[in-house]
């Protein structure tokens with residue numbers, strides 16, 4: 038073993054090392070959370086390059102988010118130095134986008150195609166519905182969802198098999214076909230197209246496929262449990278069974294993207310698809326304290342149809358899990374803020390090592406408010422929120438028109454932004470004319486003198502807009518960097534100027550955001566310049582020439598800067614925001630996968646919130662696949678925590694404008710009480726059902742329900758008559774020691790107070806006069 042090899046294997050356990058050292062042929066690493074799967078991928082890549090002397094440009098490593106890709110690349114730079122810049126480390130979508138751009142002509146696009154997002158897609162679906170004249174029996178949203186599903190399943194309209202009597206299916210098929218036509222005419226693709234078009238291209242053009250197959254001799258995939266059929270089809274093309282060097286790592290228990298077409302069968306059936314694949318199981322968890330692991334295990338083990346897995350840890354038992362009960366979502370948010378501060382002060386855990394999770398984005402607003410008030414520095418991890426702002430979308434539309442004036446959806450978006458007096462009638466005449474003549478809107482603008490019944494003013498205004506677009510397009514052809522192009526666009530379009538002229542606070546904030554977009558472009562340029570230098574150095578530093586006829590050029594090579602910037606914007610995902618140092622991260626459970634934190638707050642553990650109401654409506658026994666997926670999501674949430682896990686719930690919550698009294702989440706009942714530090718005798722008697730008449734379902738009536746339900750149903754019913762002021766207060770009791778008030782009933786010295794005491798004492802109900810503050 039040489040020195041490189043020793044260093045790379047040093048801190049790996051035997052099965053991890055086995056996976057890193059595995060020779061040629063397919064390999065599946067299947068194991069539970071925190072067992073070092075991602076570490077194995079990174080090490081294996083480094084090992085391939087350093088020890089087995091595989092050219093870095095032959096390696097394609099696919100991760101789930103751009104953020105994960107960035108982190109993996111950083112890690113690899115530490116291990117490999119400049120050579121890391123010759124690797125392709127990316128998400129499925131950006132790998133597909135890079136390849137598609139190189140092969141654009143072969144799929145009927147030009148290199149400057151733009152990528153449409155969800156909002157653009159919806160507009161396009163509406164247009165396609167109008168164009169195809171389908172009966173308006175389906176909502177555009179629903180049709181779009183079905184189209185996305187078809188794309189995830191690798192089906193174009195002509196591949197759809199729809200029965201004649203399936204009216205809705207027929208509608209989807211027709212609109213889908215019209216929608217694809219509109220995309221192609223606009224020289225645009227949507228997210229789903231990136232992989233779908235590539236898979237089709239590889240299928241129809243074996244010569245193109247062969248080039249990439251010959252190039253990428255090693256393909257590695259993290260979070261494989263969440264691949265969808267079209268992604269898997271791509272993998273099978275580029276790394277075909279039975280013998281390609283395809284390494285996939287994942288955990289069937291963490292498959293949480295079924296709603297995006299992910300199919301957990303991909304991982305379960307991998308050994309069948311790649312017969313002879315080596316399977317390595319990792320069983321030691323390095324992340325979480327034992328109590329957390331036990332809780333996670335108890336929750337996930339209720340799922341049917343899992344691959345049997347063991348997971349053990351040498352880590353200590355750790356602290357108890359903490360159960361936090363609240364009157365409503367505001368009290369919950371305040372208490373989360375308070376506990377974060379306490380954990381930071383007393384637990385010596387940095388803000389940046391803490392995270393707050395929730396099931397749906399809508400829950401974040403109240404949490405944000407409470408954190409702001411409590412002066413807890415936090416950051417919302419929702420990568421798209423900035424780019425989804427109206428003014429930023431307007432600016433992006435202009436930028437995309439700059440590189441691709443044929444993009445009709447973008448043109449319509451900014452036709453009258455900032456206001457230039459182009460009204461609905463003019464817009465209608467323009468689009469009708471374009472449709473009749475088979476022109477893009479931009480081309481129609483050029484022919485505007487032929488548009489019937491347009492008066493001179495309308496002509497003039499359209500002319501002005503046409504000129505603006507022409508000028509911007511011309512500028513983009515010679516732009517040397519993205520920031521220059523953004524700056525020019527902001528000036529010429531007068532987007533900032535009009536907002537500043539408006540002068541309202543809101544308009545000024547919007548103007549600030551546009552300047553931030555310019556800042557993002559500047560940052561992008563700097564990064565790109567250094568990446569390009571690095572890539573060139575990596576090519577220069579190659580010790581050997583690529584074999585004759587093998588394509589070894591960097592995948593991103595010749596994309597103009599503005600276009601590269603736009604592509605980066607389009608591919609920003611929900612989980613991609615970088616959390617700055619010193620801040621607590623707030624995110625949905627879905628965005629949390631792959632991450633780890635010292636302390637985790639999992640909020641909203643109520644039936645109908647988490648598990649999501651959708652899963653409750655499922656007609657299958659026990660909620661079927663939907664419920665199983667919620668359970669996996671809970672497992673993902675728990676296993677992000679290293680040392681402290683707080684789970685919280687509210688007795689009533691208003692969400693989506695409705696006030697709901699939901700019973701506690703079933704997942705709480707699966708956690709053994711001892712892990713919360715409760716002892717059997719601590720539990721107060723169950724409350725009278727009449728005390729909680731508003732509940733839709735009374736979990737206390739459920740005789741089979743686990744006892745832990747009773748403890749917190751009691752505590753939360755206690756809160757009915759009390760203000761939130763004493764809760765959370767620190768108190769001392771002569772016999773039980775110090776603790777914190779969880780709930781109180783009545784007021785004054787005879788109030789009955791439920792206190793969570795430290796040590797092994799746990800939850801107790803005592804009379805207030807026996808307590809002293811502190």
Ligand SMILES: Nc1ncnc2c1ncn2[C@@H]1O[C@H](COP(=O)(O)OP(=O)(O)OP(=O)(O)O)[C@@H](O)[C@H]1O
Pocket residue numbers: 048049050053069070071072073074075076077288291322323324630631632633
């Ligand atoms: N052999 C090891 N020795 C010490 N620490 C390790 C070892 N393997 C992994 N770790 C650490 O354990 C933690 C979890 O590793 P990693 O993120 O790779 O796990 P994972 O299996 O990918 O988890 P997840 O299922 O959540 O994606 C990381 O902090 C990692 O550095």
Ligand SMILES: [Mg+2]
Pocket residue numbers: 074075076259631
């Ligand atoms: Mg991982």
